[in-house]
Amino acid sequence: MLRFLRDYETYFLFSHIEPDGDCLCSSAALGRFLQAQGKQVFHFNEGPFIRVEVKSYQEDFLSSVPETIPADAAAVVLDCSTPERVGIFADTVSTMPSLVIDHHRTGDPFGDVTYIESDAPSTTLLIQFIIEAFHAPIERDVAELLLFGLCTDTGFFRHLTDGQGAVFAAVGRLVNQGASPKAAHARMFGGRTMASRRLLARLIERARELNAGRCMITFENLDDIAEFGKESRDSDLLYQLLLGTQHCSVIALVRAESPSLTSISFRARDNTDVGSIARSLGGGGHRAAAGCQVEQPLAAALRTTEAILSQLETQS
């Protein structure tokens, strides 16, 4: 993998559709490192840049590839468990020598070279390990990128558990380089609109308990989208509030995307493998955080999800 990052003169960095802080910061940080090694770097992302905390990155990412790709160019695919996750760039990637850096459990491995650590909490942590493996200095702004990616994928460290001291040791090195957890928190959770707070209130009011309170489900319909817009979604905070309910350990958020397409997100606080639930519905993700899209209207998707949650075995 380290040789792959030395061997080419030009690197095309690709990350997943509907990008998050982890994939964009991975791209930006790896790009900064490669440029410091004298490489030419281009960042690509199809978007859409929906999440409030990543909007400012959009200008650094190209939405189409050049017509001719340099012969000395290689692709690095970041934070994608399957080639389709890069969206419109999938064909381009398949024609280039490729390195895949990822931390997802699902998906068939792809790419000529892979660095996939399903136990890593973020792709940015893997980028940090790469830069450190080259014994390259981590500048303050790169440290900020790496910290922000880790914070967004770990829910500001909430998803980390015992045995992950190495992650905090890595964070300590970033903080020593000038990255501020306080600033990262403000960027991650601040700047939200009043509409997003009202939508949160509505979804919490709608939440229903299933399976003797062990599971909770709520939904967002097309009227909500018309009233508040998809940009008002603040799913992370919603998950946090619902999962904090007494006895509740698994939640589902069912959202209409269009009259015939519905997305379902799952989160678990216990050992329930919601990743396998999402996979059974054609999606993917991690054990504790997963999702899928189904070609069903909202009402049908809600029934499907309720049936699954009602039948969940109790797990500790």
Ligand SMILES: [Mn+2]
């Ligand atoms: Mn990630």
